[in-house]
Amino acid sequence: MRQSLRFILVAAGASLALLLAGCATGKVAGGGAYHVTAYKPHDPSAARVKVSLSQENVYVMEGDRCLMAAAISVGMPNKPTPKGNFTIYSKQEHKRSGSYGFSVQGDRIVPSTGGGGGRYVGYPMGYWCEFAPAYGFHQGFVHPTPSRPPSRRMPRSARRCSEWTTRARLIQTHTSWLPRRRSKNRADHCSNSPAAGIAANA
Secondary structure, eight states: OOHHHHHHHHHHHHHHHHSSSSSOOOOOOOSSSOOBEEEEESGGGGGGEOOOOOOEEEEEEEEEEEEEEEBBBBBTTTTTOOOEEEEEOOEEEEEEEEEEEEEEEEEEEEESOSSSSSEEEEEEEEEEEEEETTTEEEOOOSSSSSOOOOOOOOOOOOOOHHHHHOOEEEEESSSSOOOOOOTTTTSOOOOSSSSSOEEOOO
């Protein structure tokens, strides 16, 4: 209930902008701010998340209406993102990785996978939405190439994705997928510009 109220308040404050703006995203390659426009779903139970692994994009769809599109980082060749249909079965707002992070050894901070000496601090993975064991969406820097750790990192849009997806939300990962364009004059479709994606993590 409290989470629903928080979502409604956030959505209400942005509703005018969401109604007037499209689902296109800003330029990614040059770095800097990355703004993602998102629409509130009419029926949250109908929202679905679709991932294009080849385009490294994620799309939150309600039928053929694009609610949000964003660039993502996907898994590496040795830990690829699984393909298929999945449901989100676990969510954590403040998750940290148990496999990728840093070891604090006195004044030294070194990359670690959790098995070394010192105090281990896992990589932050805000708004974690797990859809397969050790695979999920989370907030973080989007790398231009498959990265380490191999998780579905999304920029600030991860919070919206987490708020709009319930535990039973369907996740579909595809080698290549783009939403259908509905009309050149409609603002409720995703453009084919950089959109959104997913990756794996433990």
